[in-house]
Amino acid sequence: MEGNGGFRALNDKSLVDYIKSTPLLVSILGNQVEDLDIKEVGDGNLNFVYIVVGSAGSMVVKQALPYIRCIGESWPMTKERAYFEAVTLKEHGRFCPAHVPEVYHFDRTMSLIAMRYLKPPHIILRKGLIAGIEYPLLAEHISDYMAKTLFHTSLLYHSTTDHRRAVAEFCGNVELCRLTEQVVFSDPYKISQYNRWTSPELDGDAEAVRQDDTLKLEVAKLKAMFCERAQALVHGDLHTGSIMVTLDSTQVIDPEFAFYGPMGFDIGAFLGNLILAFFSQDGHADQANRESYKKWILGTIADTWNLFQKKFTSLWNEHKDGDGEAYLAAIYNSPSLLLLAQTNYMKDLFHDSLGFGAAKMIRRIVGVAHVEDFESIVDAKKRASCERRALEFAKKLLKERHAYHTIDQVISIIHEFNQ
């Protein structure tokens, strides 16, 4: 099958030929490419992912096709997203190699990325959360990832020259941004053929979202921030399905939605998905009592924000005399003034994160794409009850986020909605 401009959609067979004709990939496989074991594992929504295992090496090959996999050719989507994913893996990997898989090879024509295979026991974090597994290092690792990637791609580290150049490049990933605009900030708040929810249980709840003027006004502000504000190179899809974990490793994959946007979009995605995991636990509680696991999730939420804040601020202090142009050392020239600037910055970022986190929660309950945390609760009544509590919490958080000053206050409210 000949694609346009040299592009061909690969399959298990043609991928072998592709690998054999690409010396770098052959060498990564230790020059042993005769008995390759190839498995397509794309459980994601958009792309094809192949695990390639040979006798002397392994890798993962991800290919983007010019449409959305889980919907089909009827929803076209530029395969150039692979380019932005590759650039972001490399850029984020440069600043945080411990938590981003290494990119071995990128082929723009083929929209194909070869990267490190995150071997078992790595699993997708969301699955671990559903199984009730505690990851003691998760907050430490993910706060590290977020602090390093967001700080180093912001104006606290970049000159405005570097920043605008990078912003311009990532404007090219507009199709993926538009998908987010639609499914996160628009569809849940209107009638849309794509929306779905646990029905009939949540019919009234979905309708209430569409009728909630205060909520819609707040969502408009977040959407504007998403579309207008180039604060840092964000991952753009940092939910618990974009993170692979073991008990001592945390790896962030799948940044195909990356662009220069508000930092709170990433932080909120992660925290919001942990909160979804929290509210889903009662639906999984027949296997085991989940109370202590719920505590661990809440602790991880608190630790993530608190550690992020600490690490981000440390990076700022470390680089305060560097090239970053947002706060020139000659102006913010006393420790007390710098501290005030940091406090202001963190306060705004906290509120942004809560807002985006809440919006991401809402869309997972009444929008097109749901989360396995809830979907795997077979009993619809039980599922609806979990979802409703998450939704009510998220609505309150979105509307009242500016009233919260610490993550502990947010956690108290989660407790309230957990009754």
Add this chain to the structure above:
Amino acid sequence: MEGNGGFRALNDKSLVDYIKSTPLLVSILGNQVEDLDIKEVGDGNLNFVYIVVGSAGSMVVKQALPYIRCIGESWPMTKERAYFEAVTLKEHGRFCPAHVPEVYHFDRTMSLIAMRYLKPPHIILRKGLIAGIEYPLLAEHISDYMAKTLFHTSLLYHSTTDHRRAVAEFCGNVELCRLTEQVVFSDPYKISQYNRWTSPELDGDAEAVRQDDTLKLEVAKLKAMFCERAQALVHGDLHTGSIMVTLDSTQVIDPEFAFYGPMGFDIGAFLGNLILAFFSQDGHADQANRESYKKWILGTIADTWNLFQKKFTSLWNEHKDGDGEAYLAAIYNSPSLLLLAQTNYMKDLFHDSLGFGAAKMIRRIVGVAHVEDFESIVDAKKRASCERRALEFAKKLLKERHAYHTIDQVISIIHEFNQ
């Protein structure tokens, strides 16, 4: 003199040859190019501007050189600014032809724009304000210009696809943005070789600006918004020296600083410069009593904002079912909800405008580039007294802008500082 890549700096003589070899320009001059009268009038800071008058037609030719004219080759500045100026004149002219001179010709290699000659009695607005001339249509016209140009280049009118494409292009004007970042948001708040002020009178005042932590924290927020927020295609230098007027015409020139930035940056530049004009009037009061003129300025400030708000909102209503993606009609689907959205939007824009306006005032008093309104007050004591009142007002406005809800409240405070 051969420049790089075909660029040559023109002079009165070589400009004639350039015109003669450019058929379009010849035709604009009615094919009469033998007795051209050429006068270089670049009173601006950056570029060379030639008025070309023939027996059957006229034009203005503006050329950017690869440095800042008023400083010299020691401060290089990309001549590509002419490209962004030309694109913006055309784009703004498309939406507001009544208040933007027509571009006849643009030569990117030569960084040269030929445009309509704004004939006498057109003068630079700032000079009219110094002379105490009332322009009864100014608020009407400039509110029209700002509403039309800002609305039509925002996400209220653009799809996000068009918006990101345009944002990416204007990221290229980063050198000019950097100049603003330096002279507006940084230098006044630190020791800089470029800063100057009426000395010794304002030595303490300049020092106080550098020591004012609250002010510096607020300026950081504005700088971040300037660098990160691509809200609309702003003129970028909309002071009263970038506007030419007669009693019945208002024309906006010189958008070489244009980029996708916060709308409040333009609105604030205009309002802030009118406020500077207001505070300078007492320095010109020996020629005539300026009390009624000061009233007119304040009335123009109020009218400009109020008319802008009305016109911008009308455009929004008119296009609410159009391609703009910020507020989808299916979501913001009741008149009362839309009105609330507009009220929120205008409130934020008002505060942004006051903040940027104040920052622009401050930098004109203690930064590198001053305004003729004050500079033309010969008596240093008198000048310093005018400047000090303007500076104190601006500092208060920058710090407390969120406390104001109407332009009339701002005007009351101006009155207070006028005592």
